[in-house]
Amino acid sequence: MSRNSLDMSIALKEETAGVTPSVNGKLNSTGQPETSSHHTMGHDFIHAVKEHVASISSQFSLSTDKLQSIQEEFIQAMRYGLAHTDGDLAMIPTFVTGHPTGQEVGSYLAIDLGGSNLRVCLIRLLGPEGGVDVKQQKSVIPDTLKSEAVSFLFDFVACSIETFLKENHLEAVNSDAPMPLGFTFSFPVNQTAINSGKLIMWNKGFTCPGAVDMDVAQLLQEALDSRHLNVKVAAIVNDTVGTLLASAYLKPNTLAGVIFGTGTNAAYYEKLSEISKWDGDPNVGDEMILNMEWGNFDKQKRVIPFTVFDHRLDRESQNPYTMSLEKMISGRYLGELVRYILLELVDYQHLFNGKSTRALNTQYQFRTSFMSRISADTSSSLDQAKEILEENLGIPSTTQFERECVREICNFVARRSARLSATILSGLCSKRSDLLEGEVTVGIDGSLFANHPSFTSIMKSTLVELMGETRANKIHLALARDGSGIGAALTAMIASH
Numbered sequence: 173m174s175r176n177s178l179d180m181s182i183a184l185k186e187e188t189a190g191v192t193p194s195v196n197g198k199l200n201s202t203g204q205p206e207t208s209s210h211h212t213m214g215h216d217f218i219h220a221v222k223e224h225v226a227s228i229s230s231q232f233s234l235s236t237d238k239l240q241s242i243q244e245e246f247i248q249a250m251r252y253g254l255a256h257t258d259g260d261l262a263m264i265p266t267f268v269t270g271h272p273t274g275q276e277v278g279s280y281l282a283i284d285l286g287g288s289n290l291r292v293c294l295i296r297l298l299g300p301e302g303g304v305d306v307k308q309q310k311s312v313i314p315d316t317l318k319s320e321a322v323s324f325l326f327d328f329v330a331c332s333i334e335t336f337l338k339e340n341h342l343e344a345v346n347s348d349a350p351m352p353l354g355f356t357f358s359f360p361v362n363q364t365a366i367n368s369g370k371l372i373m374w375n376k377g378f379t380c381p382g383a384v385d386m387d388v389a390q391l392l393q394e395a396l397d398s399r400h401l402n403v404k405v406a407a408i409v410n411d412t413v414g415t416l417l418a419s420a421y422l423k424p425n426t427l428a429g430v431i432f433g434t435g436t437n438a439a440y441y442e443k444l445s446e447i448s449k450w451d452g453d454p455n456v457g458d459e460m461i462l463n464m465e466w467g468n469f470d471k472q473k474r475v476i477p478f479t480v481f482d483h484r485l486d487r488e489s490q491n492p493y494t495m496s497l498e499k500m501i502s503g504r505y506l507g508e509l510v511r512y513i514l515l516e517l518v519d520y521q522h523l524f525n526g527k528s529t530r531a532l533n534t535q536y537q538f539r540t541s542f543m544s545r546i547s548a549d550t551s552s553s554l555d556q557a558k559e560i561l562e563e564n565l566g567i568p569s570t571t572q573f574e575r576e577c578v579r580e581i582c583n584f585v586a587r588r589s590a591r592l593s594a595t596i597l598s599g600l601c602s603k604r605s606d607l608l609e610g611e612v613t614v615g616i617d618g619s620l621f622a623n624h625p626s627f628t629s630i631m632k633s634t635l636v637e638l639m640g641e642t643r644a645n646k647i648h649l650a651l652a653r654d655g656s657g658i659g660a661a662l663t664a665m666i667a668s669h
C-alpha cells in the first residue's frame with residue numbers, strides 16, 4: 173500500500189449511523205459492482221471502501237525514480253524547445269531582456285486578463301526607497317464572455333479600463349500623450365515583438381471565436397480606440413513574465429516566475445546563446461526571458477503515468493490532448509479530478525449511499541478551493557467537508573467516514589500536483605545550474621500556491637528529494653502576490669522608453 177493510501181486510523185464508530193449501503197465492493201461478471209441489499213456499513217464494507225480509495229491513491233503516487241525520469245524528459249523537452257518551434261514546450265522568446273534594477277520610477281496602467289478575474293491597475297514604481305504602489309480594480313469575468321466572439325471580451329476590458337480611469341480621475345482621455353498600458357494576457361501567445369503577438373490557442377475555459385492567430389494587442393487597441401481612450405498598448409506580457417519581473421524588481425537574484433493558479437506555467441532567464449531558434453537581433457542582450465508554456469509538457473502522454481481519471485478529464489475538456497500537465501497540476505482541474513474520483517466511488521456504491529447529485533454530476537462544480545478548505549480543516553468532525561459536500565454539492569447527509577475519505581482523496585490529488593510541480597521546477601533550475609553556485613529566487617503566484625495548506629511544503633520536500641538538501645536550499649520559493657501587474661508596468665516602461 174502506498175504511503176498516500178487511506179489513513180487506516182479512520183474512526184469506525186459513526187459508520188453504522190443511518191446508512192445502509194448495498195454493496196460489498198466486488199465486481200460482478202459484467203464489471204459492474206455487485207450489489208446486495210443485505211449489507212450494512214460493517215467492517216467488510218469499510219474495508220472494501222478503504223481498499224478502493226487506497227488503490228486509486230496508489231495510481232496518484234509517484235516514486236522518486238519516476239520523478240527523476242520525468243525531470244530528465246522535461247530537461248530534454250526544454251532543450252528541444254530552445255531549438256524548435258514544434259515542441260511540447262513552446263519556449264517562447266518574449267523580447268524582454270535585461271533585469272530590473274529596482275531604480276525604476278513612473279506610473280503605468282496595467283491589466284491582467286487570463287483567469288477568473290480581470291484586474292485593472294495603476295502601478296506607481298517608486299524606486300529604491302519606496303517600492304511599488306498599486307491601485308487596482310478587480311472584476312469577475314462573466315462566464316458568457318468566455319465563449320462569445322472575442323470582440324465582446326475585449327470591449328468588456330476596454331469598458332473596465334474606462335471606468336477605472338474615470339473613478340481615479342486619470343486624465344488620460346484628454347491628455348496629449350497616450351498612457352502606456354502593460355497588458356498581461358495569460359494564454360499562449362507567439363510574440364512577434366514586445367507589443368504584439370498572436371494567440372496560439374485558448375485554454376482554462378476560454379473559447380472565444382475570432383482570436384486564435386490574431387494579434388491580441390491589436391484587438392485590445394481596437395477596443396480601446398473605439399471607446400476613444402487615450403491609452404496605448406505598450407507591451408504584452410504573459411503572467412509568468414510579469415511575476416518574474418515583479419519579483420526581480422525586489423529580489424535581483426530572481427531566476428523564474430511561476431504561476432500555480434487556474435493554470436500553470438513558468439518563465440525564466442535563458443542565455444541568448446542557448447536559444448538557437450532565436451532569429452532576431454543577436455545583440456539584444458546576454459539573456460532573454462522565455463515563456464515556457466510548461467503546462468503542455470508530455471502532450472503525447474509518454475512520460476507521466478496518466479490515471480483513468482486524467483484520461484476522462486482530458487477527453488471531456490475544452491482542449492483534449494493538449495495541456496496534459498496543466499490538467500494534473502493546476503487549480504482549474506484538481507477539483508475536477510476529485511469529482512471524477514468521487515463519482516467512481518458513488519457508482520460502486522462506496523460513497524453517499526450510491527447516489528450522486530446534480531452538482532456532483534456537473535463539470536467543474538467541485539472547486540479546487542474546496543480542496544484547500546477541506547485539507548486545511550482541523551476540526552475533528554471535518555466541518556468544512558460536511559459543509560461543502562452537503563451545502564455546495566447537495567448531498568443530503570454524510571458520515572464522518574465519508575468525509576475522511578473525501579479528505580484523503582483531496583490530499584492525494586493535491587500531493588501529486590505539488591510533486592509534479594517541484595519536479596519540473598527542479599528541471600528548470602537544473603537547466604540553469606550555473607546559477608546554483610549562488611542562491612536563486614523563484615517568484616510564485618496563484619491561488620493554489622497561496623491558499624493550499626500543504627502545497628508549498630510538499631514542493632519543498634520534493635525538491636530536496638530530487639536535488640539533495642544543499643542544492644534545494646539554494647532555491648527560494650517566494651510568494652509574489654499579484655505580481656504580474658507590476659511586471660506588466662515594468663515592461664510597459666521598458667517598451668515605451
Ligand code: BGC
Pocket residue numbers: 286357358359360361375376410411412431433434435436437438465467498
Ligand atoms: C497559459 C499560460 C499561463 C498559465 C498561468 C496557462 O493555461 O497557457 O500562458 O501563463 O496558464 O496563468
